[in-house]
Amino acid sequence: MARRNGTTAGAAVRLESLWKVYGTGQAEVVALRDVTVDFPASSFTAVMGPSGSGKTTLLQCAAGLAEPTRGSVRLGGTDIAGLQEKELALVRRQRMGFVFQSFNLLPALTGRENTVLPLQLAGRGVDRDWLELILERTGMREHIDRYPHELSGGQQQRVAVCRALLARPEVIFADEPTGALDSRTGEEILALLRASVDELDQTVVMVTHEPAAAACADRVLFLRDGRIAGTLEQPTAASLRAHLDALERAR
Numbered sequence: 001m002a003r004r005n006g007t008t009a010g011a012a013v014r015l016e017s018l019w020k021v022y023g024t025g026q027a028e029v030v031a032l033r034d035v036t037v038d039f040p041a042s043s044f045t046a047v048m049g050p051s052g053s054g055k056t057t058l059l060q061c062a063a064g065l066a067e068p069t070r071g072s073v074r075l076g077g078t079d080i081a082g083l084q085e086k087e088l089a090l091v092r093r094q095r096m097g098f099v100f101q102s103f104n105l106l107p108a109l110t111g112r113e114n115t116v117l118p119l120q121l122a123g124r125g126v127d128r129d130w131l132e133l134i135l136e137r138t139g140m141r142e143h144i145d146r147y148p149h150e151l152s153g154g155q156q157q158r159v160a161v162c163r164a165l166l167a168r169p170e171v172i173f174a175d176e177p178t179g180a181l182d183s184r185t186g187e188e189i190l191a192l193l194r195a196s197v198d199e200l201d202q203t204v205v206m207v208t209h210e211p212a213a214a215a216c217a218d219r220v221l222f223l224r225d226g227r228i229a230g231t232l233e234q235p236t237a238a239s240l241r242a243h244l245d246a247l248e249r250a251r
């Protein structure tokens with residue numbers, strides 16, 4: 001339901017009046033300027049914008065990996081901007097999932113061990129049926145007991161997706177998840193993220209440079225100079241290109 005300040009009820013994550021300033025004096029960089037946005041539950045949002053526009057900073061603040069200078073970050077009913085590092089670590093393990101460009105798997109652990117690690121660290125049991133379903137959906141059942149160096153890049157990223165899904169997190173944050181993959185493998189990972197929203201009710205927020213990747217989302221958020229410069233609902237590759245061209249012309 002739309003509310004007067006532009007936020008909505010039922011958001012998985014809500015950023016309100018968010019500022020992030022790096023450094024001080026001459027070295028000061030304002031990376032986010034008064035950003036207010038909702039990421040609705042069970043939806044897929046892509047974040048786009050030129051290099052340096054604040055995409056990664058927005059994701060990191062939303063994920064509690066960077067501390068906002070001002071403003072609030074709500075995950076469900078929790079304002080995570082006010083939490084201590086120990087509490088934040090628990091929130092990240094239990095309530096968020098992450099998929100990064102560089103896969104971020106521990107090389108000494110098998111795919112399965114990597115997948116269950118966040119839950120083990122949080123002292124939570126693993127739902128074996130859910131794990132089997134995830135392995136089935138991601139096509140990783142036969143490969144999950146191998147070590148990362150025995151897996152292709154696409155398979156390693158599938159392990160990262162399994163790990164992100166296992167805790168049934170309130171949101172998955174993905175930063176250029178296809179950046180290190182060839183285009184066909186990248187499409188497969190995007191299809192998995194899309195299916196996690198459509199079939200498993202997952203919420204996904206993904207930073208990407210690639211219009212083809214952003215076209216998989218329900219909504220694209222455009223950042224410029226740390227501000228939201230527009231949104232596009234139900235994007236297609238063509239409408240995205242037109243929007244990006246218009247933003248470029250407005251510079």
Ligand SMILES: Nc1ncnc2c1ncn2[C@@H]1O[C@H](COP(=O)(O)OP(=O)(O)OP(=O)(O)O)[C@@H](O)[C@H]1O
Nearest residue numbers: 022023029031049050051052053054055056057058
């Ligand atoms: N730790 C930091 N210290 C100082 N400045 C930083 C830091 N991290 C980011 N910045 C600056 O903040 C601004 C936003 O950076 P950010 O990485 O969020 O942009 P981005 O849109 O993700 O860029 P890219 O697409 O190139 O990854 C940039 O000007 C960047 O140089």
